[in-house]
Amino acid sequence: MRLSLTYQGIPIWRHSRVLSWTAQIVSGILVVAAVAFFISNIASAMDSRDIPFNWTFLNREYSTPISETLLPYEESDTFAYAFLVAATNTLMVSVVGVILATTLGIIVGAVQLSGNWVISKVATVFVEVFRNVPLLVQLFFWYILLLGLPSVQQGGIVLFDAVYLNNNAGLSFPWPEGQQLPGVWLLCVAASIAVGLVARVLLDRRETRTGQPSYPWLGAIGVVFAGAVVAWIVWIVIGNAPFVMSVPHPEGRFGHPEGGYSISIELTALLVGLIIYTSAFIAEIVRGGLQSVSRGQSEASRSLGLGTMQTLRFVTFPQALRVIVPPLISQYLNLTKNSSLALAIGYADLTSVAKTMTQTAPAVTIFLIIMGIYLLYSLTYSLIGNLYNRHIQFTGG
Numbered sequence: 439m440r441l442s443l444t445y446q447g448i449p450i451w452r453h454s455r456v457l458s459w460t461a462q463i464v465s466g467i468l469v470v471a472a473v474a475f476f477i478s479n480i481a482s483a484m485d486s487r488d489i490p491f492n493w494t495f496l497n498r499e500y501s502t503p504i505s506e507t508l509l510p511y512e513e514s515d516t517f518a519y520a521f522l523v524a525a526t527n528t529l530m531v532s533v534v535g536v537i538l539a540t541t542l543g544i545i546v547g548a549v550q551l552s553g554n555w556v557i558s559k560v561a562t563v564f565v566e567v568f569r570n571v572p573l574l575v576q577l578f579f580w581y582i583l584l585l586g587l588p589s590v591q592q593g594g595i596v597l598f599d600a601v602y603l604n605n606n607a608g609l610s611f612p613w614p615e616g617q618q619l620p621g622v623w624l625l626c627v628a629a630s631i632a633v634g635l636v637a638r639v640l641l642d643r644r645e646t647r648t649g650q651p652s653y654p655w656l657g658a659i660g661v662v663f664a665g666a667v668v669a670w671i672v673w674i675v676i677g678n679a680p681f682v683m684s685v686p687h688p689e690g691r692f693g694h695p696e697g698g699y700s701i702s703i704e705l706t707a708l709l710v711g712l713i714i715y716t717s718a719f720i721a722e723i724v725r726g727g728l729q730s731v732s733r734g735q736s737e738a739s740r741s742l743g744l745g746t747m748q749t750l751r752f753v754t755f756p757q758a759l760r761v762i763v764p765p766l767i768s769q770y771l772n773l774t775k776n777s778s779l780a781l782a783i784g785y786a787d788l789t790s791v792a793k794t795m796t797q798t799a800p801a802v803t804i805f806l807i808i809m810g811i812y813l814l815y816s817l818t819y820s821l822i823g824n825l826y827n828r829h830i831q832f833t834g835g
Contacts, residue, residue, distance in 0.1 A: 495799040502794055504786045506702050517799060524791035525811050532774040532815060535712045539773060542713060543720025548750060550725045569718035574779055576715055581707040581783045600685050602695045609706045610686040613699035623669055623680035630665025634658040704785035716773045723765045727758035767823035771816045
């Protein structure tokens with residue numbers, strides 16, 4: 439009796455789906471075996487050389503100062519909390535850098551296509567210079583340049599008697615300071631944002647149903663603004679405003695401006711370098727995306743009476759996003775990973791703090807942790823970017 443093995447009437451050795459699944463299962467087993475073999479060899483080598491590898495140090499006191507932090511920090515805090523503080527510093531650099539680099543990159547990329555020859559060439563020179571000089575060299579350049587600024591006592595650089603840039607205090611600028619229940623007011627603003635999003639959905643449905651313009655986003659912004667203003671007025675009636683703008687002034691101790699918010703020379707140089715370097719790449723992505731849109735689209739919009747900026751905003755740029763977004767995500771990942779170069783100019787980011795930790799804790803474990811944190815940041819950016827890319831691919835923006 440002949441045994442016949444078939445799937446859906448086709449012999450399994452000829453069925454494409456069976457062959458595909460078999461290949462994937464076999465390759466998966468081989469990858470897992472290779473990784474297990476690699477880890478086993480590393481563990482054996484570490485054991486034979488007495489290289490420490492453990493996680494118990496995370497509960498010990500770090501006992502080392504961190505020069506600049508967003509979160510409150512004391513030397514008596516644990517290694518685990520020091521990791522959190524350093525990761526927050528890196529996250530702040532990443533988020534601020536992404537926002538400002540994207541803004542500058544979009545402007546420069548659009549200006550490269552300007553009809554004004556001078557402006558267009560200046561933008562092109564900006565892109566070619568900063569894109570082709572290594573980032574580490576640029577960081578050193580900005581750091582040395584900022585260190586060469588005058589001190590506060592010598593005047594420094596002062597803008598509008600509110601922004602101070604000098605070599606001993608870094609960059610100081612006005613900053614809101616909590617006065618009366620600021621957290622509660624922020625909760626009211628968050629509630630206004632939620633109501634605004636609901637209003638946007640309802641206005642969008644009304645516009646679809648009636649065909650009459652309902653301006654969903656304008657209505658949503660109006661709801662949020664009205665809610666924030668009403669809450670602010672209520673706070674003033676009760677007693678004081680939730681926030682007051684604190685403006686720095688140069689009469690502080692040790693020559694440091696007092697009031698406002700200050701960031702160090704190291705952080706200033708890091709942000710300037712990352713923003714300018716990444717914006718040069720983003721500008722090229724934006725320029726290529728805009729040029730990928732058919733020229734007939736711009737001509738059609740202008741024939742309808744739209745100006746240059748209106749054409750760019752409502753016609754060209756929304757269509758170019760389909761081309762721009764995927765490589766833009768890669769630049770966000772690069773900026774986040776490039777922030778580790780802060781170690782070279784002394785800013786206390788994740789890599790810099792981790793390097794200091796290796797003096798009193800297992801180096802292998804520490805760098806496994808920072809690898810995992812950078813991976814988490816990168817995957818988060820990828821997830822957000824891919825979700826937005828899917829949205830604009832299927833909805834048109």
